[in-house]
Each structure stands twice: as C-alpha cells, then as structure tokens.
Amino acid sequence: MPVLLDPEDTETRALHDYADFTGKHVLEIGCGDGRLTWRYADRAACVVAIDPVADDIALALEDCPAGLRHQIEFCVARLEDLDFPPEKFDLALLSWSL
Amino acid sequence: MVHALEKIHTLLKPDGILLDIHPTNEPAALAVRLREQLIPAGWIHESDDYVEYEWADEALQRSVDTGRFKLERTGTFDFIWHADSMADLRIYLAEEWKDASIDDVTAMRIEELLKLPVQDKEILVSEAIRIARYRRT
Numbered sequence: 001m002p003v004l005l006d007p008e009d010t011e012t013r014a015l016h017d018y019a020d021f022t023g024k025h026v027l028e029i030g031c032g033d034g035r036l037t038w039r040y041a042d043r044a045a046c047v048v049a050i051d052p053v054a055d056d057i058a059l060a061l062e063d064c065p066a067g068l069r070h071q072i073e074f075c076v077a078r079l080e081d082l083d084f085p086p087e088k089f090d091l092a093l094l095s096w097s098l
Numbered sequence: 099m100v101h102a103l104e105k106i107h108t109l110l111k112p113d114g115i116l117l118d119i120h121p122t123n124e125p126a127a128l129a130v131r132l133r134e135q136l137i138p139a140g141w142i143h144e145s146d147d148y149v150e151y152e153w154a155d156e157a158l159q160r161s162v163d164t165g166r167f168k169l170e171r172t173g174t175f176d177f178i179w180h181a182d183s184m185a186d187l188r189i190y191l192a193e194e195w196k197d198a199s200i201d202d203v204t205a206m207r208i209e210e211l212l213k214l215p216v217q218d219k220e221i222l223v224s225e226a227i228r229i230a231r232y233r234r235t
Contacts (some may be wrong), residue, residue, distance in 0.1 A: 001182045001186060002178040002186065002190070003179050003180065003181045003186055003189075003190040004179065004181075005177070006177050006178060006179075007178075008178060009179055010156075010175050010176060010177060010178070010229070011119070011175065013117075014119075014173070014175045014227075015229075016228050017165060018117055018171060018173075018229055018231045019115055019117045019231060027106075027109060029102075034190070042145065043162070047228075059203075062164070079102050079105050080101065080102070080105060082105070082109070082170065083110055085107075086108050086109065087110065087111045087112065087114075088109055088111070089109050089110055089111065089114060090111055090114055090115065090121070091110075091114060091115045091116075092106045092109065092110055092114065092115070093115045093119075093121055093209065094106075094115045094116065094117070094118040094120070094155055095118050096119055096121070097120075097133070
C-alpha cells in the first residue's frame, strides 16, 4: 500500500491559518505533482504553479480535479526563467522548494 | 536562493505575501504505532545532514535583514507519513527522497515491532516543518 502523507490534514490547516487565499493571484514555486496545490486552489482567483521537473507537472496535469482546471496553470519552469510582468501576484508560495 | 527571493520580490504586488514551507533541520523521526501505543524507532538520515534547510533559513533571514521582506509570523507543525511496511517506506524514499536512508539497526527494530501480533499497526514518519509568512516591503 502506498505511503499516506498527512491524512490528518495538518499542513492544510497550517496553510490556511497563515494565509488567506480567497480571490488571490497565487504563484506556487516547486509545486511538484500538485499535492499542495489542491489544498488551496479552490479559494484562489488563479494559480500559476511551476516546477522544473516535467514528470511531476505531467502528473499534476493528469490528477488535476476537473473543477480546478480553469484556475490553475501548471508550467515546467524554473523561477528565474519566468517572464511575468512585475507585481503580478498577491501571494507567492514556496512549497518545500527554497 | 537569494536570487530566487529577489525574483519573488519583483513578482509580488506591493504588500504581497510570501508563504514559505520547508522542513526544519531536525531529522525526521521514525516510530511504530501499535494501536494507541507509539514506540520510537529511530531517525531518517539525509546524506547532506539537512544542510539545505539551514541555507534556506539563512537566505530568508538575509532578505529580512536587507529590508526586502518583513517576517510577520512563523511556526512549526508535524507532517506525518503513514506506511504499512518497511518495503513501502523504502519504495517511497527511493522515489521521493533520494538523499534519505534508514540504517539497518533502525530498519530491523521496525521490522521486529511490526511482527508483533497486533492488528492495528503502522510505521509513522514525523517531519518537523517550518511555515512562515513574510510581507513584501
């Protein structure tokens, strides 16, 4: 049986205790396979979630809940390569990636 | 890391929030749960002794010291993994945490505990995770 990560949802509670994602434009750096993204994206206005590992992004795209697909843009990218205009995001999430 | 934080600073709106989540440099603890009883079994070792997490802390502190971000709140929480067997745990580590290892003594101790005639049992890994909120200044 696969390893279960945080079935207690401790990380989700901490995430929402520390930040209000409601209506926010979010940049998630190091999103991996989307494990953390699913825990807040439903509240955000939109999410750009990046990771340099193409296999992880492929998994994230495959597993993305249908209701969130219009809200999340997954990209295979490194932070330094992003070409967004300045001051685009309300919230940046460094998820286990600094 | 310093360059990454500078890039984040540029991309955030004035007054924007940076939320950082990363493990502390405390080794992840291994335990076996037998019904309600929690038996400590050892630690997960990482080949570079968790040094990258110290670097992350230093980079964040530097960004505060230079006035790029203001630390608003920080804390920790325990992130728990649940595994049914050492085999499952080793597979997960091989796929997701290649720097990590469990020494043979710890592995044997866990295997022996799992052999006990208890129905409700599992391996627990507990990582101490730091979470912090910074505001762009």
